[in-house]
Amino acid sequence: MESSRRVLFSPGLVLDVLVVFLGAFLLFQIQPMISKYILPWFGGAPLVWATCLVFFQWMLLAGYAYAHLLVSRVPPRGQAMLHGALLALSLAALPGIPADSWKPAGNELPTTQILTMLAASIGLPYFVLSSTSPLVQAWIARYRRHIVPYRLFSLSNLASIFGLLSYPFLIEPTIGLHQQFRAWSVLYAAYAIAMLALIAITFSRKQLAGTATESEAVRLNEEVGAAPGGKKRLTWLGFAACPSLLFLAVTNHLTEDVAPVPFLWVLPLVIYLLTFVICFEFPDRLPLGMLRWTSVALVVALALSFVMPLLVTSYVPEMALYCTALFVMGLFCHGELYARRPAPQYLTAFYLMVSTGGALGGCFVGLIAPFLFSGYYEIYAGLALCGMLAFLVEFERAKGHKRGRFELSPATAVPLFVAALAGAIPFAIAGESHLRQERNFFGAITVTDIIPKAAFDLDGDDAYRRLDHGSTRHGLQFTLPPRRCEPTTYYGREGGVGLVMALLERRKPELRVGVIGLGVGTLAVYARPTDRFLFYEINPLIETVAREDFSYLGECSTGVTVRLGDARVELEREAPNGYDLLVVDAFSGDSIPTHLLTREAFQLYRKHLAPGGVLALNISNRYLQLSPVVAAGAEAIGFQARFILGHGDEDLGTFTSNWAILAADAALFDAPALRPHIEATPQPAEAIRWTDDYSNLFRVLR
Numbered sequence: 001m002e003s004s005r006r007v008l009f010s011p012g013l014v015l016d017v018l019v020v021f022l023g024a025f026l027l028f029q030i031q032p033m034i035s036k037y038i039l040p041w042f043g044g045a046p047l048v049w050a051t052c053l054v055f056f057q058w059m060l061l062a063g064y065a066y067a068h069l070l071v072s073r074v075p076p077r078g079q080a081m082l083h084g085a086l087l088a089l090s091l092a093a094l095p096g097i098p099a100d101s102w103k104p105a106g107n108e109l110p111t112t113q114i115l116t117m118l119a120a121s122i123g124l125p126y127f128v129l130s131s132t133s134p135l136v137q138a139w140i141a142r143y144r145r146h147i148v149p150y151r152l153f154s155l156s157n158l159a160s161i162f163g164l165l166s167y168p169f170l171i172e173p174t175i176g177l178h179q180q181f182r183a184w185s186v187l188y189a190a191y192a193i194a195m196l197a198l199i200a201i202t203f204s205r206k207q208l209a210g211t212a213t214e215s216e217a218v219r220l221n222e223e224v225g226a227a228p229g230g231k232k233r234l235t236w237l238g239f240a241a242c243p244s245l246l247f248l249a250v251t252n253h254l255t256e257d258v259a260p261v262p263f264l265w266v267l268p269l270v271i272y273l274l275t276f277v278i279c280f281e282f283p284d285r286l287p288l289g290m291l292r293w294t295s296v297a298l299v300v301a302l303a304l305s306f307v308m309p310l311l312v313t314s315y316v317p318e319m320a321l322y323c324t325a326l327f328v329m330g331l332f333c334h335g336e337l338y339a340r341r342p343a344p345q346y347l348t349a350f351y352l353m354v355s356t357g358g359a360l361g362g363c364f365v366g367l368i369a370p371f372l373f374s375g376y377y378e379i380y381a382g383l384a385l386c387g388m389l390a391f392l393v394e395f396e397r398a399k400g401h402k403r404g405r406f407e408l409s410p411a412t413a414v415p416l417f418v419a420a421l422a423g424a425i426p427f428a429i430a431g432e433s434h435l436r437q438e439r440n441f442f443g444a445i446t447v448t449d450i451i452p453k454a455a456f457d458l459d460g461d462d463a464y465r466r467l468d469h470g471s472t473r474h475g476l477q478f479t480l481p482p483r484r485c486e487p488t489t490y491y492g493r494e495g496g497v498g499l500v501m502a503l504l505e506r507r508k509p510e511l512r513v514g515v516i517g518l519g520v521g522t523l524a525v526y527a528r529p530t531d532r533f534l535f536y537e538i539n540p541l542i543e544t545v546a547r548e549d550f551s552y553l554g555e556c557s558t559g560v561t562v563r564l565g566d567a568r569v570e571l572e573r574e575a576p577n578g579y580d581l582l583v584v585d586a587f588s589g590d591s592i593p594t595h596l597l598t599r600e601a602f603q604l605y606r607k608h609l610a611p612g613g614v615l616a617l618n619i620s621n622r623y624l625q626l627s628p629v630v631a632a633g634a635e636a637i638g639f640q641a642r643f644i645l646g647h648g649d650e651d652l653g654t655f656t657s658n659w660a661i662l663a664a665d666a667a668l669f670d671a672p673a674l675r676p677h678i679e680a681t682p683q684p685a686e687a688i689r690w691t692d693d694y695s696n697l698f699r700v701l702r
Contacts, residue, residue: 001662003546005243010102012056013140013202015194015197015279016136016140016198017152017155018153018194019132019136019157019195019198020132020133020136020137020152020155020156020159020192021155021156021192022159022162022187022190022191023129023132023133023156023191023195023316024129024132024133024156024157024158024160024162024196025159025161025162025187026129026163026184026187027126027129027130027132027160027164027193028159028160028163028269028273029163029164029166029167029171029184030096030122030125030126030184031052031053031056031265032164032167032168032266033167033171033177033180033181033184034052034096034098034118034121034122034170035048035049035052035265036172036177037097037098037177037181038052038098038102038114038117038592039288039593039594039595040566040568040594040595041102041103041104041453041566041569042104042110042113042114042441042538042566042691043110043442043538043539043566043586043593044586044593044594044595044596045110045251045441045442045443045538047110047111047366047370047441047443048110048114049251049265049443050248050251050362050365050366051110051111051114051115051366051367051441052114052118053251053269053362054115054359054362054363054365054366054367055114055115055118055119055367056126056362057244057355057358057359057361057362057363058359058362058363059123059126059127059130059540060130060355060358060359061352061355061356061358061359062127062130062133063126063127063128063129063131063132063188063355064130064131064134064348064351064352064354064355065352065355066127066131067134067135067138067348068134068226068348068349068351068352070082070083070131070135071135071139071142071348073346076203077203079203080199080200080202080203083131083135083195083199084199086128086198087128087192087195087196088192089124090125090127090188090192091188091189091192092125093121093122093123093125094125094185094189095181095182095184095185096121096122096125096181096184096185097121097122097178097181098117098118098121102117102120102121103569104566104569105565109441110397110441111366111367111441113188120626123428125188129188129191132156132195133149133152133153133156133351134347134348134351135351136152136198137152137153137347137351138347138348138671139202141344141347153276153280153351154276154277154281157273157274157276157277158197158277160273160584161270161273161274161277163265164266164269164270164273165270166373167266168266168696169517172286172696173696173699174693175694176691176693177340177692177693177694178693182380183229184570195490196537200219211213213517216446216546227342227345227346228342228346228349228350232340232342233349233353235340236337236350236353236354236357237353237356237357237360238385238389239333239334239336239337239340239357239389240333240337240353240354240355240356240357240358240361241357241360241361241385242329242333242357242361242382242385242386242389243272243275243326243329243330243333243334243361243367244272244358244359244360244361244362245361245362245364245378245381245382245385246325246326246329246330246361246382246383246386247268247269247271247272247326247330247360247361248268248361248365248366248378249365249376249378249379249381249382250322250326250379251265251268251269252365252376252378252379253322253376253379254267254319255323258542265485267319267323267324268323268326269325269457271326271327271330272326272330272572274327274330275327275330275331275333275334275504276330276334278331278334279331279334279335279337279338280334280338283338284441285338286331286333286335288335288339288564288699291331291332291335292390292393293330294314294328294332294334294471295325295328295329295332295386295390296390298324298325298328298329299311299325299383299386301321301325308408309518309534310422324691329386332386332387332389332390333386336389336393337354350440351401360412361382364378364381369381370440370441373439373444374437374438374439374444375437375439375444375446376439376444390688396508398499409463412655430662434447435447435448435449435465435549436447436545436549438541440539442471442538442539442541442542443469445467445468445469445474445542445545446468446540447465447466447467447468447545447549448465448466448468449463449464449465449466450463450464450465450466450476451463458502462478462481462651463478463480464476464477464479464488464653465477465479465549465550466521467519467520467545467549467550473489473655474489474519474520475488475489475519475520475521475522475550475691476489476520476653477487477520477522477550477551477552478653483653484551484555484556485525485551485552485555485556486525486652486653487522487523487525487526488522488566488652488653488654489519489522489653489654489655489657490585490618490620490646490654490655490657490659491522491523491654491657491678492646492648492649492652492653492654492657494646494647494649494654495644495646495654495657495659496618496644496646496657496658496659496660496661496678497523497583497585497616497618497659497676498526498646499644499673499674499677500614500616500661500674501526501581501615502579502580502673503668503671503673503674504580504581504614505526505528506673508531508580509530509665510530510531510582511528511530511531511532512531512534512577512578512579512580512581512610513526513527513532513533513534513579513580513581513582514533514534514536514577514579514581514582514583514584514608515532515533515534515535515536515582515583515585516536516567516582516583516584516585516596517535517536517537517567517583517584517585517586518535518536518537518542518546518551518562519542519546519585520545520546520549520550521546521547521550521552521553521557521560522552522581523534523535523585524553524556524557524560525552525556525557527557527558527560528556528559530550530559531559531561532559532561532563533557533559533560533561534560534562534563534577535560535561535562535563536565536566536567536570536571536586537562537563537564538562538564538565538566538567538586540564543562543564546562567596568595568596568604569587571604571605571607571608572604574608576607576608576611577608578608578610578613579608579610579613580609580610580612580613580614581613581614581615581616582608582613582614582615582616583606583616583617583618584596584615584616584617584618585617585618594690595692597626597629597633597690597695598633598690598691598692598695599632599633599636599689599690599691599692600691600692601633601635601692602615602633602634602637602639603636603637605637606637607641612665613663613665614661614662614663614668615639615659615661615662615663616659616660616662617659617660617662618657618658618659619658619659619660620655620656620657620659621656621658625700626660626700627643627658627660628687628688629687629688629689629700630660631687631688632660632687632689632690633662633690634660634662636688636689637662638664639662639663639664640662640663640664640666640669641660641661641662642659642660642661642662642669642674642678642679643658643659643661643678643679644659644661644674644677644678644679645658645677645679646656646658646659646677661674688700
């Protein structure tokens with residue numbers, strides 16, 4: 001063990017350390033980079049990142065499997081030749097930017113499209129990088145005097161953390177996406193050269209001549225431990241799958257309810273990797289018993305936060321709770337995983353099972369859960385799994401202490417109860433009286449009938465139907481006339497878009513209006529028989545809900561059309577529409593997708609506006625201050641921007657709303673109908689300029 005502790009300080013291992021560190025850095029640097037690049041093509045949906053992570057985890061598994069087979073089945077010279085050829089071939093795939101031909105046309109399955117695109121663009125370099133850490137460790141163990149190299153695994157994860165954290169804090173705020181890919185390609189070429197040099201040194205005649213025979217290697221490893229059986233391998237799988245599932249479930253929750261941005265992608269992944277670093281670098285300092293019981297307490301706290309979400313009203317404590325739970329449970333699982341590590345002879349098999357567990361957890365969240373569950377219930381599965389693992393550990397220890405006898409003591413009953421509680425909660429929630437509860441690639445939606453007044457009130461004129469997307473209200477409609485066709489939520493007549501609609505209706509007998517984002521179709525109530533409204537909606541489930549569960553598109557309006565597909569992609573393909581009003585009201589979680597707020601997006605909006613046309617953006621948001629970005633977008637197209645804060649009225653079913661109104665002629669804002677409602681400060685003092693190549697939501701977090 002002492003030799004393994006000194007491995008990183010041996011002068012002969014400098015090149016090994018460099019290759020492992022650089023490989024892991026590049027492996028995780030490319031993840032947020034390429035995910036951000038393709039995010040706009042799929043409407044900024046949070047599941048884009050989860051789908052990308054499924055690809056990354058399965059490619060990591062493929063890399064680990066390749067390393068295991070290469071080391072165990074191929075002779076030394078063959079290993080050198082095969083991996084050297086693979087390295088050279090991977091250089092031809094650079095810089096790995098997906099071609100525009102991969103942009104969806106609107107009828108593809110997004111998950112399949114993303115996985116195929118990533119495989120074609122960055123698949124081979126990512127596969128090579130994935131194999132680096134287990135390969136180098138195996139080569140050290142077999143051809144470098146059988147040093148036990150587990151510390152290199154913690155070094156690899158430390159480099160991964162550095163690669164992830166450097167992206168939102170150093171790379172993303174500094175350079176554009178295309179420059180990022182070019183810089184990454186240069187570093188990858190440097191990595192390939194270093195790896196080829198390492199191969200040359202490791203498999204030189206002199207080095208191989210001094211290597212112990214296979215029988216000697218087996219004898220040395222038998223002194224450390226016997227071959228792991230099937231039960232132990234399944235244990236590795238379980239302790240690897242649980243934190244992987246949890247980290248992806250936490251990521252989904254944060255990106256769904258805050259914003260699908262690299263910072264919130266990176267944070268849970270950094271925590272997940274940090275637990276690997278701590279457990280493999282400082283295993284003797286881990287209080288596994290305390291971690292086990294703290295995990296149980298956090299399972300209870302998270303379960304209560306789901307049942308009573310009003311206990312957490314700000315995203316900061318909510319993020320802290322989720323991230324703390326992920327950290328503690330990750331330490332518990334990975335600490336137990338390290339304690340069950342095998343002898344160095346089985347190192348690649350161990351890492352193969354660890355990566356398999358990680359890939360299974362990611363596959364469950366990214367591919368299975370969206371079709372299996374009608375809501376974001378996979379986190380309950382992760383909590384239940386973690387509780388069950390704690391129970392099994394207690395069972396194992398109690399059985400050992402009692403020499404074969406096991407009794408259901410409080411130490412074992414509590415984790416079992418917590419696991420059952422976590423597993424039962426989603427079924428209780430699923431049993432609520434929702435009119436509709438469904439989920440697809442673009443998120444989870446629920447439609448619920450609400451009757452606020454007491455049951456003895458026979459009027460029921462304030463009963464309404466509500467659409468929720470995650471925890472965000474996306475629309476409501478009163479169920480009884482005469483209020484059924486009144487605009488609600490952010491679209492009330494005293495809100496920004498309502499005031500602009502009233503002004504334009506007085507000026508023109510016929511209006512052409514484009515709306516990005518359908519919701520329940522509330523804005524359709526403003527359509528007169530002579531007007532033409534076109535809604536752009538990326539989520540086909542939303543159109544189904546708007547037509548089947550709400551009546552704004554039917555009995556409350558005429559002359560309304562819905563076009564499925566991402567609005568940016570559709571507008572780029574269309575000839576100028578000559579809209580008198582273009583409304584941008586597309587939400588992803590609680591934020592407008594970033595690709596709808598770039599300079600190129602605003603230029604596209606102007607192209608589709610008629611002379612004198614108005615652009616209105618709903619920038620209401622709990623977490624993001626978007627007005628500086630809109631101000632920069634207005635400046636880019638030569639428009640003036642003003643901001644209208646609309647106050648909600650519970651009796652009218654309207655919410656507090658923040659609308660940005662943009663027009664080429666500032667005289668519009670002097671109209672008596674608008675002037676009293678415009679905020680005193682016409683625009684922020686500092687504009688934040690975004691382009692398709694550069695955006696940074698971290699700067700606009702409240």
